[in-house]
Amino acid sequence: MAGPTRLEIMIDAASPVVAKLSPGRRARFTHLVDQFLQDVEFRGADGFDVTSRVRVTLATYACLLLLNRPRDRFDLGMRIVITESGPPSDAEMMGRYSRWGRMDLCWSSIMKDGVLSIPGCCKAMHELAHRLDNRNIFREGLPASHSAECHDTWRTDMDEELDFLRTRLANGFETPLTPQAATSQADFFNCTTTAYFEQPDMLRDNFRRVHDRLAHFYEDGR
Known part of the structure; x- marks a missing residue:
């Protein structure tokens, strides 16, 4: 071999x-x-x-x-x-x-x-x-999906998790994800992507829905 x-x-x-x-x-x-x-x-x-x-x-x-x-x-x-x-x-x-x-x-x-x-x-x-x-591989900070239904589910999960991050920051709570992620939808996707590859346990523990979506996106539903 x-x-x-x-x-x-x-x-x-x-x-x-x-x-x-x-x-x-x-x-x-x-x-x-x-x-x-x-x-x-x-x-x-x-x-x-x-x-x-x-x-x-x-x-x-x-x-x-x-x-x-x-x-x-x-x-x-x-x-x-x-x-x-x-x-x-x-x-x-x-x-x-x-x-x-x-x-x-x-x-x-x-x-x-x-x-x-x-x-x-x-x-x-x-x-x-x-x-x-x-x-334009990503639309509105989200991956270009194969169906409208899939894209809508992505939007819901990512938007709600982004709102959660922004609320924590606005109320002075610490977050393990860089504050830059709260800037926009695209920045949220980019920052969570880097966390997915380098700090997967942190992302899974704190942003489980994002982690699961990225696992499906990058690893075909791992």
């Missing part, structure tokens, strides 16, 4: 989530990452060296968002500009997004003390989820 490929080893290093997938889903995920690496342009700014590790790490977090969405993909030719820290100094390269699919990311926020930083990776996933949102 052949051992894991170099790409598979790098994917495992980027996210422990992948190791929990079934063999079939893992094979599909590896294909998604390989396709992302072919479709997306990575560019370093201010002297940053975009290594294979950088590319595979970002591709891994992007493709977690596509795992159970066979008809969806990021824009062909999307450009990800990466700096060591802070925004690019070149004015021509500024701006998180553009109509051509431009995104800026800071590697030092994704890495901390030489290891992957969960908050930094969550931030990268958050920005990538916004990129999908911009492509």
